[in-house]
Amino acid sequence: MLLQNNQINIPSFTLVRQNSMLEKELLECFLQVVNQGIFILNENVKVLEDKVSNFCQANYGIGVASGSDALDLSLIACGIGHGDEVITTPFTFFATAAAISRVGAKPVFVDIDPKTWNIDVNLIEEKITSKTKAIIPVHLFGCPVEMDAIMQIAKKNNLRVIEDAAQAIGAQYCGEKVGSFGDTGCFSFFPTKNLGAFGDGGMIVTKDSKIAEKIKLLRIHGAKNKYCHDVLGFNSRLDELQASILNLKFKYIELWTQRRRELAILYNNLFQEHIRTDRFSIKLPQEPDYAYHVYHQYTIQTKQRDELQNHLKSYGIASTVYYPIPLHLQKVYSSLGHHQGDFPVSEDACNEVLSLPMFPELTNEEVEIIVDAITSFFTR
The missing domain is CATH 3.40.640.10 (Type I PLP-dependent aspartate aminotransferase-like (Major domain))
Incomplete structure (x- = not known):
């Protein structure tokens, strides 16, 4: 480990x-x-x-x-x-x-x-x-x-x-x-x-x-x-x-994009060893057949998002929540008359998604450490 x-x-x-x-x-x-x-x-x-x-x-x-x-x-x-x-x-x-x-x-x-x-x-x-x-x-x-x-x-x-x-x-x-x-x-x-x-x-x-x-x-x-x-x-x-x-x-954008994609594949491959177990309940980002994803974020989804984020923080691993409040529930849009439950998939995402470290200079070893930390959370 x-x-x-x-x-x-x-x-x-x-x-x-x-x-x-x-x-x-x-x-x-x-x-x-x-x-x-x-x-x-x-x-x-x-x-x-x-x-x-x-x-x-x-x-x-x-x-x-x-x-x-x-x-x-x-x-x-x-x-x-x-x-x-x-x-x-x-x-x-x-x-x-x-x-x-x-x-x-x-x-x-x-x-x-x-x-x-x-x-x-x-x-x-x-x-x-x-x-x-x-x-x-x-x-x-x-x-x-x-x-x-x-x-x-x-x-x-x-x-x-x-x-x-x-x-x-x-x-x-x-x-x-x-x-x-x-x-x-x-x-x-x-x-x-x-x-x-x-x-x-x-x-x-x-x-x-x-x-x-x-x-x-x-x-x-x-x-x-x-x-x-x-x-x-x-x-x-x-x-x-x-x-x-x-x-x-x-002049580096395509090289950096390729590196982001390599990191996403590494994340995916490391996670694949664990996510089939009942205790390891996360959803990985999807790349549909029609898409070439550039992974501005590598974002996972889990109902234990906040606990997982705190767990990562305890190891010195940062992560980010994009976005904690959906737009229809923002105070500024209260006049539109929306309520909790109007857009349930978006609301679930706001409560459950977590973006893991992702930038071209991230190392393979760092990705391995991040996945180890997440694995340790779900297998406690």
């Missing part, structure tokens, strides 16, 4: 190891931007926009200030506003629903598939009304939503599709990159993401030239020309320093 080492300290996530490996290149990025002296919407942003849009099989990329802004601007560019309804999942980060609310629309929640924790595509159509104008599928934890079904529903009902791919850069549905299916795809470059900046940052990709032009207008105070404001816009620009760092990291 590897647990005999009482100096265990395994973080849920850390950038320290990656930053150490990239230190020289990161310093060069910083100096290049400082010496150039242009910090907003310069060449680094343009290069990154081209890289990400090409990578995602889209025609246009627009760098913005955050993943949250990417959702806001996409909704506005797609004409979503007051009185409209937008269908999404209650099991996701708050920003997804908040963007809908900020533009004056109403979030309409649909429960999740218990296998993938993504929106259950079989439950969407029953929630569509004359006010429904869009669907925001969330590729949660790096696992793609069933986009064929989403797009068929959207086409049938004349709905916009805005992909929340904040956690899923590089993920694929049936061989095509997420973000390339909907009217827009929204990405976050928050430091913990698979492609992370040293602060907030985001990107919108689209195949639609009109949407791209509108978002470019919106991100700079609604001004196509300086001091000439055509619409009420925002200050939502990806800065040059963050873009420079992201351009550096981008």
Whole structure:
């Protein structure tokens, strides 16, 4: 048993190891931007926009200030506003629903598939009304939503599709990159993401030239020309320093994704030796046949989640709960009139899921220690 080492300290996530490996290149990025002296919407942003849009099989990329802004601007560019309804999942980060609310629309929640924790595509159509104008599928934890079904529903009902791919850069549905299916795809470059900046940052990709032009207008105070404001816009620009760092990291994204997948396979293989026993009651993350999962998180599900988390903590192993309260039960959405039990699969997930350490620099030995610790919990 590897647990005999009482100096265990395994973080849920850390950038320290990656930053150490990239230190020289990161310093060069910083100096290049400082010496150039242009910090907003310069060449680094343009290069990154081209890289990400090409990578995602889209025609246009627009760098913005955050993943949250990417959702806001996409909704506005797609004409979503007051009185409209937008269908999404209650099991996701708050920003997804908040963007809908900020533009004056109403979030309409649909429960999740218990296998993938993504929106259950079989439950969407029953929630569509004359006010429904869009669907925001969330590729949660790096696992793609069933986009064929989403797009068929959207086409049938004349709905916009805005992909929340904040956690899923590089993920694929049936061989095509997420973000390339909907009217827009929204990405976050928050430091913990698979492609992370040293602060907030985001990107919108689209195949639609009109949407791209509108978002470019919106991100700079609604001004196509300086001091000439055509619409009420925002200050939502990806800065040059963050873009420079992201351009550096981008060349490693496929290598890092492959490492995440290797770690997920290692977790799976080590767990498979135990989960068939009655005492070892956890559900492992699923990768459907149609999916190329990028494992932003490696998340398990167990009814003994809180006890297990405390057990891991006692060994010096960190873990994280995403997300403890479903969106329909958040205080801010009490006016929607939802109650406990309205979306039972999402509620179960909030009470039972636990994300284990997952980042490319995690070692195989550390994964073995984590699985040993979990095994020791279930075989006490």
